[in-house]
Amino acid sequence: MSATTHPADCQSFGDRCLSDEELQRLLREDCPYGDLTTTLLEIGAKPGRMTFATRHETVLCCTEEAARLLELLGCTVTALQPSGTLLPAGRKFLVVEGEAGRLHLGWKTALNLLEAASGIATRTHALVAEARAASPAIEVVATRKVFPGTKAVAIKAVYAGDGLPHRLGLSESVLVFAQHTVFLKSTQALWARLPEMKRRAKEKKIGVEVTDRDSALAAAHAAADLIQIDKMNPEELLELVPLLREAAPQAVVAAAGGINDKNAREYAQAGVDLLVTSAMYWGKPADIAVSMEALTV
Amino acid sequence: MSATTHPADCQSFGDRCLSDEELQRLLREDCPYGDLTTTLLEIGAKPGRMTFATRHETVLCCTEEAARLLELLGCTVTALQPSGTLLPAGRKFLVVEGEAGRLHLGWKTALNLLEAASGIATRTHALVAEARAASPAIEVVATRKVFPGTKAVAIKAVYAGDGLPHRLGLSESVLVFAQHTVFLKSTQALWARLPEMKRRAKEKKIGVEVTDRDSALAAAHAAADLIQIDKMNPEELLELVPLLREAAPQAVVAAAGGINDKNAREYAQAGVDLLVTSAMYWGKPADIAVSMEALTV
Amino acid sequence: MSATTHPADCQSFGDRCLSDEELQRLLREDCPYGDLTTTLLEIGAKPGRMTFATRHETVLCCTEEAARLLELLGCTVTALQPSGTLLPAGRKFLVVEGEAGRLHLGWKTALNLLEAASGIATRTHALVAEARAASPAIEVVATRKVFPGTKAVAIKAVYAGDGLPHRLGLSESVLVFAQHTVFLKSTQALWARLPEMKRRAKEKKIGVEVTDRDSALAAAHAAADLIQIDKMNPEELLELVPLLREAAPQAVVAAAGGINDKNAREYAQAGVDLLVTSAMYWGKPADIAVSMEALTV
Amino acid sequence: MSATTHPADCQSFGDRCLSDEELQRLLREDCPYGDLTTTLLEIGAKPGRMTFATRHETVLCCTEEAARLLELLGCTVTALQPSGTLLPAGRKFLVVEGEAGRLHLGWKTALNLLEAASGIATRTHALVAEARAASPAIEVVATRKVFPGTKAVAIKAVYAGDGLPHRLGLSESVLVFAQHTVFLKSTQALWARLPEMKRRAKEKKIGVEVTDRDSALAAAHAAADLIQIDKMNPEELLELVPLLREAAPQAVVAAAGGINDKNAREYAQAGVDLLVTSAMYWGKPADIAVSMEALTV
């Protein structure tokens, strides 16, 4: 097993997906006006070391952000594994030194970030592994159904786990849902409109979501670039895909709706090009151990 | 079953936990530069109605925020159930009307918010129900282990589900962990220091987290106001609690670490005052149906 | 000539591309601490009317934002033409009433916004008209070379002028430049890598920018989805395009580099599918007249 | 005594100096995650009325902001006196109605803002009254020594109390201090440089701060537009001013340094044009009474 599943090194801020300002907003969220416990204990100035280690097999994510957060507090990072690293249980991956007051200021915020992001990365990795076990060229793409406000972390974690984002939002891709078609005269009107949409948005693949066999075939005949089939079971899909390949050899066929690590392999076996899912976003955070030790000066 | 589990009507911005600016930041996250699909379909100006309904028993949360988000887009809210309402499956709770372009701009962002928040509220409600089935006066309090950046929504959802927040952060409460004690000369030094901490922070209850029986009893003898027992199993706890009550009748006793809807009742039976957990934060979002229909002008 | 070139009604915030907060930041930029002139003149409370009108043929843009900005100041909008409206010279399109102090607070900020945005929209409209005169199915797409910080306004204006955005940024599209290839072993290595890139990013069209005939043909043979030809003159392009069509009938062919309203028609005649340009962003703002009149109470 | 000392109606956001976003930031500062007391009391939904009234003679300031803050919470404003109004003790000036939970959310934040701003306005008013008692044409101008982060409120309050701002910052005015001259070869070098400074910054008055008679006269001879005399006592100033008038009839002469409501009259008698002071910024907040009453539905 490769130690690194994905480099994830082209993030928005170099190797990070959160700016200093965003990290400091997270710090303030947890500690708006000083740390009362550490202050009352009068341990703030004592030197210490804080170590983060895996408790399970984990694809790391947001180690760079956690490290930077602790640097912003005045700590020194002495060891760091990059996002995308796959580690077995029990491995140290982030070690920082600094005054006890500073370590405690960052502890939980860094941990929460690492656990949330690594949880998504690890689940993405599992989904990809399941899908590729059945279909090596398949891609698992993550929907935009993130917890509102967490998109930068979520997408970095998807990359770290070797997935890719599906749509990033409404401005950069075209995907027609039934909720759009309801405003047309008929579904037929959509097929009639596709050529004009393709003419205008020449740089984009035009996608259509369908939920049944007839619509899927209609989309194929109408030359949709992406046919996204929602909530169809793997068996039906297995029958449908060859028909779509015949009708539209160039079209990308995607399965969506309820895909998770239990059924990803089965969906992959149905022969689709893409699995579209939000399953990686939701689940338990990665379990990460933190130990703290006092250093003698 | 009462229709409303908790009023949740004293949020930071009236009945909302997110300001207009925060809602607009979420909109921009999904649609930074216009909706390409709706624009290409030329359906933007057509009048429509969008309806949100439960698919399962759900404690609603962030309906006010979703409604406001759609109002900010120029839509009109025609029906709305407040956060904290417990609904069975299949009930409509938010209906908005407006131009198709505006409905589509807000659809997924509103839905993601509703599903994430209602998921937390519903899980909180289940945890509370489990715990109170065994111990009617018990409280379930939610930790600060939220997905970084989601605290306002998460805490509103905890209230909506009839839980309460544990600590909101480092600035407003005192809770001593082993990670603090490591910077003292010994655990004994902590007990020796408690009186001074209590003297200074007279308006606060001084809490100590312990992981074994001896420390718990030491904390009780040292007059800690809150004894938080981490990762002890319910059987051990059942034995320990009476000893603590005897040693420190005024102390609040809390169980923490791995508490979830499967074991909450058992922990409650152990006689503690509080269950401290993050289990409500993590899990699948509530499943909410959205339907869209065209209106004739 | 149709009065409206493009509805532009699916912007990020309903019909607007700027949130209230962003509009108030613009106001503060111009008036951080009160209007000294109006205060010294003691005219602040007098009722008035402010009227915006075209001085030339203009495609309007950001009228909704200007109107909202003035509403935020407490003025009342009594007439408003939407973004995307093409008006001849001398037409009123925005009328607001309010106290003189409020009108003066918003005057220049609203005007600057209207003139900057309508300038881009009008130039986009001219580019599209030129290009379509030669090639009715062609699209003019606007690059990401905006004045940093003005992207939301610039892209809305492109839509208002009947153009479309090219790439919105690095996260949502794939376009390989020579500046990327320099990090591969050779240009040949890029062609060898294309299939893997297409396999991974199945929902995207993979674009390559080339600057000469041989590279363009190599891109076509390598099955690039988008071949963007930079800084080639129209004559050479006219010869090249049929060869590309033969080699890669499905590929989208775009011309880029130095395209403007003087040469757009000629480039369009060369038979390309797309003109990629920043010419609409740079040039004089639209010239808009503002008149102010006192109202009797 | 006129009821209104200054209209203050040309503020940055119409009649307000704080945007909605800024008001909501203040609310969040006080109530980040719901109001625990009101929630536990279960009084949130009860209708009520909150009334603000003066306890002393007060020049009101930020009533518009306080009212807006309460509106943002969903309350209804039923009575409001504008900023700049001078009221005797015991007068109601702001009345709002709404649910008890919403009134309590805004109570202290609105009150703190009103008391801080009205304190500055009332002290400004007193300073102006003192100065004008001796010299009717004199102006009291407020320095930029505000509590960092409070400038918008502070400057609005200065206007409300009939003062004017001195400099708003470094970008818009020219004032040479000894701390600048130390980087020139000599003080003489400053006088030699003044003509060039006046040539370049033709739209500005060039000011020089001096601390003794000789420098003041040198500044006058060098044609400084503004001679600001720091920390000279009124007696010396009384002697110096006529000499300055003779040397430079057009120059504005200002006294600065330690001017307050005790000595403002004396300084004014010294014949200067301006009193430059920060005395209005620092002192007790205005004392404002708030009463709350329950309404029957």
Added chain:
Amino acid sequence: MSATTHPADCQSFGDRCLSDEELQRLLREDCPYGDLTTTLLEIGAKPGRMTFATRHETVLCCTEEAARLLELLGCTVTALQPSGTLLPAGRKFLVVEGEAGRLHLGWKTALNLLEAASGIATRTHALVAEARAASPAIEVVATRKVFPGTKAVAIKAVYAGDGLPHRLGLSESVLVFAQHTVFLKSTQALWARLPEMKRRAKEKKIGVEVTDRDSALAAAHAAADLIQIDKMNPEELLELVPLLREAAPQAVVAAAGGINDKNAREYAQAGVDLLVTSAMYWGKPADIAVSMEALTV
């Protein structure tokens, strides 16, 4: 007298209460578009040194923030005393070197911050000293009546002066005022409700503010954890406290309302546990001398 009254080393951002972004916002508030004076003098590039020194006995606060602000401008800090240090008059505590243009950019903003914060810290220190002279175990706690927008600085300053914050806001503590009780059926209803409030908010001390002897005793009998007595004079308080101790030995008794450095000792003698006051927030800023000198290259 100890040189340091309080370490204040566990602030939100390590040793600082303001993030880089917040410091840069303060800089922009004073200098949005370049320093006109320094530019016209053409002294910007000359090397210099700026020294801050006390003019009176002062408890320093926000030296770390002032130093960082100057570092952000490109200056080098060569000497720095931490927040919480008590210095006699005439002591240098912050020395920075850099180009004259950069020193001047930061001079007043750094100074305003230091003076405002050190003023609060010094007054807090005086209040604590007065109170402890009479009652060594007493605490002085600072209310939330800060100048809106200055809370982070104000609370750091309270810590620096050896006080503690009272409530940080509405979300983290429970304090019932008469303004709450008005929404209950009667005051009696409050006492009846206390047990339920204590049951729910087990981790909090439940506080009640009262203004007379009978209510105070009622609160004690109702087992309120904190009895806050508002605006009672020290003599009455002296009589009341023993009765409260008898009725409720565990209750914390606080005096509030009009407490300042003149009467703090007297209030402390009345035997209360806490003095609750805003007196430290309001008053003159600390007087700090700044000297600037040119350095030879």
Added chain:
Amino acid sequence: MSATTHPADCQSFGDRCLSDEELQRLLREDCPYGDLTTTLLEIGAKPGRMTFATRHETVLCCTEEAARLLELLGCTVTALQPSGTLLPAGRKFLVVEGEAGRLHLGWKTALNLLEAASGIATRTHALVAEARAASPAIEVVATRKVFPGTKAVAIKAVYAGDGLPHRLGLSESVLVFAQHTVFLKSTQALWARLPEMKRRAKEKKIGVEVTDRDSALAAAHAAADLIQIDKMNPEELLELVPLLREAAPQAVVAAAGGINDKNAREYAQAGVDLLVTSAMYWGKPADIAVSMEALTV
């Protein structure tokens, strides 16, 4: 020709006009969720060098901001020319080294900023050169008609090109337009009011904009400090200026309206003190070459 036209070294943030946060907002605008192209090419970690060079004679601006932006991404700046440097075509002025992924993240954003700002600086320089060729003591001042949201960059560029800002906004200067006068009883009322305005705003020069000879002379007789003459042609101006000098020797006379690099010399010859223009803001960005090369490790 001097290599540096203006030091521009007293910007808001030291040598920069944009804070780290603002630079990171620009980065996020272009790359919200990772760079898809570089990721798919798997070149992110390869070391490289990026070089920026002029293609024409250029006054550089925002090199400091571009360099900082690339530093924030983790790149190392190895060569840098300051803002205000005048370079001939073909000169390198900014060289950075770093991983390919980081260079590509910053490439276009840095370039867009450099080109937009240097375009303004170069045009300002040309305007000043033209004007001073005719009138060596004249100043070219830039209006507030910037593209909304770009003021900090625009004003830095004006300084870099040896111009000065005219008004920075409404709060810091007094300039009466016809749009103000309409709220007075008559133009005459303005002249009657001027003395009171001058009395109050003693530190400011009071400006009046006029559009014809009679009003200009009226303004001179009324002792306006600044007479701004809008849209008068140079010939008329040449006649008018001596009359104004006679009527008001101290008044500053400015020409405004339609002044650009074609007519600046002619306007300067008319004898005015100031040219007020927005011509520098609008036009093509500077053309800057970027080359990228791979480095061997």
